[in-house]
Structures are given as C-alpha cells and as structure tokens.
Amino acid sequence: xxxxxxxxxxxxxxxxxxxxxxxxxxxxxxxxxxxxxxxxxxxxxxxxxxxxxxxxxxxxxxxxxxxxxxxxxxxxxxxxxxxxxxxxxxxxxxxxxxxxxxxxxxxxxxxxxxxxxxxxxxxxxxxxxxxxxxxxxxxxxxxxxxxxxxxxxxxxxxxxxxxxxxxxxxxxxxxxxxxxxxxxxxxxxxxxxxxxxxxxxxxxxxxxxxxxxxxxxxxxxxxxxxxxxxxxxxxxxxxxxxxxxxxxxxxxxxxxxxxxxxxxxxxxxxxxxxxxxxxxxxxxxxxxxxxxxxxxxxxxxxxxxxxxxxxxxxxxxxxxxxxxxxxxxxxxxxxxxxxxxxxxxxxxxxxxxxxxxxxxxxxxxxxxxxxxxxxxxxxxxxxxxxxxxxxxxxxxxxxxxxxxxxxxxxxxxxxxxxxxxxxxxxxxxxxxxxxxxxxxxxxxxxxxxxxxxxxxxxxxxxxxxxxxxxxxxxx
Numbered sequence: 001x002x003x004x005x006x007x008x009x010x011x012x013x014x015x016x017x018x019x020x021x022x023x024x025x026x027x028x029x030x031x032x033x034x035x036x037x038x039x040x041x042x043x044x045x046x047x048x049x050x051x052x053x054x055x056x057x058x059x060x061x062x063x064x065x066x067x068x069x070x071x072x073x074x075x076x077x078x079x080x081x082x083x084x085x086x087x088x089x090x091x092x093x094x095x096x097x098x099x100x101x102x103x104x105x106x107x108x109x110x111x112x113x114x115x116x117x118x119x120x121x122x123x124x125x126x127x128x129x130x131x132x133x134x135x136x137x138x139x140x141x142x143x144x145x146x147x148x149x150x151x152x153x154x155x156x157x158x159x160x161x162x163x164x165x166x167x168x169x170x171x172x173x174x175x176x177x178x179x180x181x182x183x184x185x186x187x188x189x190x191x192x193x194x195x196x197x198x199x200x201x202x203x204x205x206x207x208x209x210x211x212x213x214x215x216x217x218x219x220x221x222x223x224x225x226x227x228x229x230x231x232x233x234x235x236x237x238x239x240x241x242x243x244x245x246x247x248x249x250x251x252x253x254x255x256x257x258x259x260x261x262x263x264x265x266x267x268x269x270x271x272x273x274x275x276x277x278x279x280x281x282x283x284x285x286x287x288x289x290x291x292x293x294x295x296x297x298x299x300x301x302x303x304x305x306x307x308x309x310x311x312x313x314x315x316x317x318x319x320x321x322x323x324x325x326x327x328x329x330x331x332x333x334x335x336x337x338x339x340x341x342x343x344x345x346x347x348x349x350x351x352x353x354x355x356x357x358x359x360x361x362x363x364x365x366x367x368x369x370x371x372x373x374x375x376x377x378x379x380x381x382x383x384x385x386x387x388x389x390x391x392x393x394x395x396x397x398x399x400x401x402x403x404x405x406x407x408x409x410x411x412x413x414x415x416x417x418x419x420x421x422x423x424x425x426x427x428x429x430x431x432x433x434x435x436x437x438x439x440x441x442x443x444x445x446x447x448x449x450x451x452x453x454x455x456x457x458x459x460x461x462x463x464x465x466x467x468x469x470x471x472x473x474x475x
Contacts, residue, residue: 004030004037040064133172141173144201145180152197161204168210177205178216185223192234196244199227203251206258214262217255224248224255229277229290237331242338245290253297271295275306281317285335289342296346300353303346311343 006026013021043064048056099112107113133141144164147157164170181198188194202224205213213220227233228248233241256267277283278291295302321336 002027002030002034004033006030009033137170137173140170141176144177148197148201149184149194152193152200157197161200164201164204165207166210167208170208171211174205174211174213174216177201178213178219182219182223185226189226189230189233190235192236192239192241192244195227195233196247199224199244199248199251203247203254206251206255214259217259217263217266221255224252225273228252228294229274229283229287231284231287233286241286242289245286246293249290249293249297252294253299256298267298271298271302271306278307279310279314285321285332285339289335289339292339292342292346296342296349300350303350307343307346308350311347315343 009026009029044056044060047060047063099110100108144160147160151157181202184198228245233244256270260267274291274294277287295306318336321332
C-alpha cells in the first residue's frame with residue numbers, strides 16, 4: 001500500500017489536462033512516486049551528514065534532486081544512412097612540425113599559434129611594440145642625465161631645464177625620464193645635490209604644456225614624496241634639505257592643482273598621507289616639517305581644516321624640544337625651531353586670508369592725514385589764504401636745518417593695519433577693535449585721532465613729529 005493516495009495522482013492529472021486514463025494507472029504511479037520521494041530523501045540525508053549537520057534543510061533536498069541533469073542524446077541510426085554515407089578522409093601520418101612560439105618576447109601571428117580566447121570568444125590582443133628612439137633623442141637623453149648627475153650647478157643645466165619645460169619633441173622620452181628620476185632618487189638619498197637636481201627636472205617636465213605626463217604620474221609621485229617626507233635627505237650637516245622639502249611641497253601642490261580634474265582622488269590621497277606624517281609622533285622632525293610645508297602649499301583652506309585643529313596639542317609636544325635647558329642636542333633643537341617656523345608660516349597664511357575679508361584694513365586710507373608738532377590735521381584745512389601765504393614766506397626765510405626738519409615732519413601718513421608704526425599710531429587706537437569688527441574703518445580711526453587732538457594733545461603722535469619740534473626748539 002503506497003503512502004501516496006491514488007486520489008492525489010488523479011487530481012494532479014486533471015490539473016494538467018489528463019482526465020481519461022485507466023483505473024489501474026493511478027495506483028501504479030503512486031507507487032513510483034513514493035519510490036522516487038524515498039530515493040531523494042535518502043540522498044538529502046547523505047548531503048546533510050556530509051555537511052556535518054543534524055537538521056535537514058531545503059538545500060539538501062535541492063542538491064539530492066539533481067536540478068541540472070546532463071545526458072548524451074543517443075539517437076537511433078539507420079543502417080541505410082550509415083551504408084550510403086561517404087568514407088572519412090584517410091588520417092595523416094604522425095609527424096613533428098616546428099614553429100616559433102615567440103621571438104624576443106613577441107608571439108608571431110601564424111596559424112600554428114592559436115589566438116587567446118575567453119569564454120569561447122577570440123580576444124583581440126595587441127602585441128608589444130618595441131620603442132624605437134631616434135639618434136638625436138638618445139643623445140639628448142644621455143646629455144640630460146649627465147648634467148643632472150654631475151653638473152647640476154652649471155649654466156648648461158639651467159638651459160636644459162628650460163628646454164625640458166618648453167620643447168614639444170621630447171614626448172617619446174617621458175617614460176625614460178620618469179624611470180630615471182625614480183631610479184636615481186632611490187639610489188642617491190644621501191646626495192643632496194642630485195636629489196635637488198632631479199626635483200628640478202621633474203618640475204620642468206610638469207611645466208611642459210606640450211607633453212602628456214598624466215599616465216606617468218603614478219611612477220613620479222612616490223619619488224617626489226620621498227624628497228618631501230623622507231627621514232634623511234643628504235649626508236652632510238651643510239646640506240639644506242629644508243629648502244628641498246619646501247621646493248618639493250610647492251611641486252606637489254602644483255601637480256594637484258593641474259591634474260586634480262583628471263584624478264579626482266589625487267589631492268585627498270596626498271593630504272591624507274601628509275596629515276598622517278604630521279600627526280605621527282614616531283616620525284622625525286624633518287618629516288613633520290615636510291608634511292607641514294606640503295599641507296601649507298595647498299592654501300589657507302587646508303591649513304584651517306587640517307593644521308589649526310591639531311596645532312595646540314602638537315605645540316605641547318614641540319616646546320620641550322625647543323628649550324635649551326631641557327634639550328642639550330643642538331641639532332634636535334634646530335630642527336624643532338625649523339618646524340616651529342613652518343607652523344608660524346602656515347598659520348600666517350590662514351590669518352592673512354581671514355584679514356582679506358576686511359578690505360578697509362588692507363587698503364590705503366581714503367583721506368590723507370598731515371602731522372606736525374603733535375597735531376594731526378586734515379589734508380584740506382580751512383585756512384585764510386593770506387595767512388597761508390605768510391607762513392610760506394616765513395618758511396622760505398628759515399635756516400636750512402629748520403626747513404629740513406619741518407619738511408621731514410610734514411607729509412602724508414598712510415594707515416595700514418599690517419604695517420603700523422609701533423611708536424606712532426599704535427598708541428592711538430586699539431588693533432583688536434579694528435580686527436574684531438568689520439564696521440570699524442578708517443573713518444573711525446581718523447575721528448579718534450581728531451578727538452585726541454582737540455582734547456589737548458595729551459598723547460604723542462609719532463617719533464618724527466617729536467624730532468621736528470626738538471630741532472625747531474634748538475634753532
């Protein structure tokens with residue numbers, strides 16, 4: 001007795017459009033279905049055990065059911081067709097045929113060499129082409145190499161740099177120059193003059209608008225970064241590797257500015273690398289200097305976002321290295337002061353960018369001011385013409401010394417927030433008020449100086465005015 005009832009078979013048959021079949025067919029099919037189900041379950045249990053599990057899953061049943069069944073279609077062959085078929089060709093004798101698989105690394109396109117195929121489709125492969133340089137280009141490249149490695153301080157080398165920056169016929173030499181720079185930087189880390197010459201060659205190549213150097217930036221950037229954040233550049237104390245790092249920082253910034261639209265992740269990757277070098281306490285101070293110079297070369301926005309937030313904790317670590325009584329190593333102290341100077345320059349770039357938002361502070365005064373004998377007067381005072389003429393005549397009659405002192409005390413005094421006479425106007429107004437409020441301009445400063453003049457001249461205006469009055473008193 002089958003566990004599958006015959007009524008189930010009849011319902012399934014009717015659902016697929018079979019309604020008239022013999023009564024003994026349903027029991028026979030039920031028995032066969034039961035056998036197939038048991039067989040599948042046994043295979044599924046085997047899969048479960050091989051998977052080291054104790055719970056039967058749907059995947060086990062699917063695997064046991066053999067979803068993909070492959071078989072060979074064995075057709076019936078008629079003897080008549082076989083007899084009337086033509087005889088096959090006589091097989092050739094066994095032999096050996098030789099042919100070239102490759103010649104100097106290039107596979108010849110002959111019938112014996114089958115083309116490469118992927119997924120059954122032939123692939124159009126481009127065979128490597130041997131790069132041929134003219135004799136003139138080879139001599140040019142050899143001469144540039146010689147000047148870079150041995151005569152980098154000559155006038156001829158400077159002319160060669162100009163040629164590299166302007167000549168349009170050196171494009172076939174670009175891969176050779178990039179390999180030359182990368183190879184020589186690795187070899188000559190202890191030779192400062194060669195490193196500086198190589199960076200100058202790289203800058204000239206990058207300045208050339210006639211060549212396409214974008215495909216070779218990935219070979220050039222590691223060498224440039226080495227000259228920026230390497231632990232040691234040069235072997236002598238007199239080697240000015242600080243100048244080399246500053247030069248390379250500007251070079252990196254120019255690369256990102258020129259090719260940032262081609263490689264959108266170039267500047268983020270460069271700034272991330274420089275920031276890691278700046279914040280890594282295990283790196284040497286020259287490496288921190290190179291990282292700071294590299295970040296500052298990108299402009300005030302990068303300084304504001306990456307350097308200024310980390311400035312206070314970094315200075316707490318840098319100050320002990322700068323103090324003489326706590327650090328007896330003169331070289332270490334010199335490096336610390338160099339880093340401190342780089343931080344000052346970076347912060348100054350950011351401050352100057354902020355000051356440009358106050359145009360009145362950076363522009364010349366709208367109204368000139370005259371000063372003489374502790375008094376500040378407008379340029380166009382209301383004076384009686386007769387008195388003006390008389391004072392001029394008296395001035396002509398004065399001795400030369402008195403006239404010269406008076407002329408030195410009179411004149412136009414420009415007011416500039418960035419270059420203020422420390423002994424003059426700084427005693428007359430508050431610099432913090434001018435910088436902190438954008439509404440305070442040159443007119444307010446003129447009014448303040450005028451009010452001081454009216455109150456009795458209690459404050460001294462400038463050193464030159466005092467000197468003029470002293471000379472007049474002696475005369």
